[in-house]
Structure formats: C-alpha cells, structure tokens
Amino acid sequence: MKSAALTAAALALALASGACASMSGSQGAKAPEPAKPVEAATFYAGRWYEIGRTPMSLTDGCVAGYTDYLRTGGGLVERDGCRDKTPDGKEKVIAGPLKILNPGQNTKVHVSYRLFGFVPVARDYWMLDHGDGWFIPATPDLKMVNLYTREAHPSAARIAELTARTKALGYDVGKLEFPALQPGS
Numbered sequence: 377m378k379s380a381a382l383t384a385a386a387l388a389l390a391l392a393s394g395a396c397a398s399m400s401g402s403q404g405a406k407a408p409e410p411a412k413p414v415e416a417a418t419f420y421a422g423r424w425y426e427i428g429r430t431p432m433s434l435t436d437g438c439v440a441g442y443t444d445y446l447r448t449g450g451g452l453v454e455r456d457g458c459r460d461k462t463p464d465g466k467e468k469v470i471a472g473p474l475k476i477l478n479p480g481q482n483t484k485v486h487v488s489y490r491l492f493g494f495v496p497v498a499r500d501y502w503m504l505d506h507g508d509g510w511f512i513p514a515t516p517d518l519k520m521v522n523l524y525t526r527e528a529h530p531s532a533a534r535i536a537e538l539t540a541r542t543k544a545l546g547y548d549v550g551k552l553e554f555p556a557l558q559p560g561s
Contacts, residue, residue: 410483
C-alpha cells in the first residue's frame with residue numbers, strides 16, 4: 377500500500393511539473409490558429425476515440441483511449457480515459473470542467489483536471505482542424521497533439537489522412553504513437 381501511495385505521489389508530481397512546463401513553453405513553436413469554427417452542441421458531446429497522440433508520462437501504458445464530453449449543471453466536463461496495457465485492462469480516468477475560451481468559434485478550451493481528487497493539472501487545447509467524424513487538438517505550443525475519430529476502429533486510410541493533416545499543421549509526426557484501439561472488431 378505504501379508503494380502505491382508513493383507511486384501516486386510521484387505521478388502527481390510528474391504531471392504537475394509537466395503542466396507547468398507545457399504552459400511556460402509557449403515561447404518556442406506555436407500551433408497554427410484553428411482552421412474553422414466548431415459547432416459546440418454536437419462537437420462537445422458524446423465519445424471520441426483517441427487514435428494517435430504525443431507520448432507523455434500520463435499516457436504510459438495507456439491503450440484504447442477516449443474522451444467523453446459530458447454536460448453537467450449547464451457546464452461541460454471533459455472525461456479522458458484509457459485502459460492499462462491492453463484494451464481489456466483496468467480503466468484509468470481523469471476528468472475536469474471544460475471552459476470554451478473563444479465562444480462562437482469554440483475552438484480553444486481550458487480543462488482543469490484534478491488527479492487523485494486534489495492535484496490540479498490545467499491544460500489549454502486548440503481544435504486545430506476537424507471534419508466529419510474526426511478532429512486534431514493540440515496544446516498552443518504544439519508540444520502535445522492528438523488524433524480523434526468518432527469511429528472506434530477507423531480505416532488505415534483515415535489514420536494516414538489524419539497523420540498527413542497533422543504534419544501539414546507543423547507537427548513532427550515521427551513523435552506520434554498509435555496505441556492499441558478499443559476492444560472488438
């Protein structure tokens with residue numbers, strides 16, 4: 377039990393440090409402005425499946441990732457989850473309130489996560505590009521990027537298309553990882 381508490385404390389410290397580093401790193405590369413507005417009512421609703429991402433300590437061992445957008449008490453909550461090591465592994469979840477930073481365009485958001493219920497980790501994300509059933513969010517400093525679809529198992533062509541779009545946005549796609557997807561066909 378003591379080693380689990382130490383592991384949790386180390387993870388919390390690493391994540392808090394990472395959050396500070398990502399916020400202060402905005403003097404280098406900068407993500408391009410989002411390509412087009414987002415229809416908030418449909419975009420920030422339901423489940424999106426993570427297809428690719430920038431590796432970071434929080435996602436080590438995470439596969440079958442997803443993001444759920446939930447409406448609660450007039451606000452939005454972002455709930456990110458994955459499975460530990462295999463698509464049937466133990467579920468890991470982090471969640472927090474989501475605030476749209478540019479109403480009308482709805483392409484820039486701030487999420488205030490709480491790890492273990494008490495460690496604050498804040499992230500800003502820009503929805504750089506999106507289309508029918510997919511989107512590419514990144515941090516404003518372009519250090520972290522993800523690829524999402526509404527499909528749990530997109531085609532190889534869709535994954536290649538999203539990877540090419542990510543590269544065109546200025547991200548080094550050689551840094552992306554493509555973890556195992558959702559269980560099932």
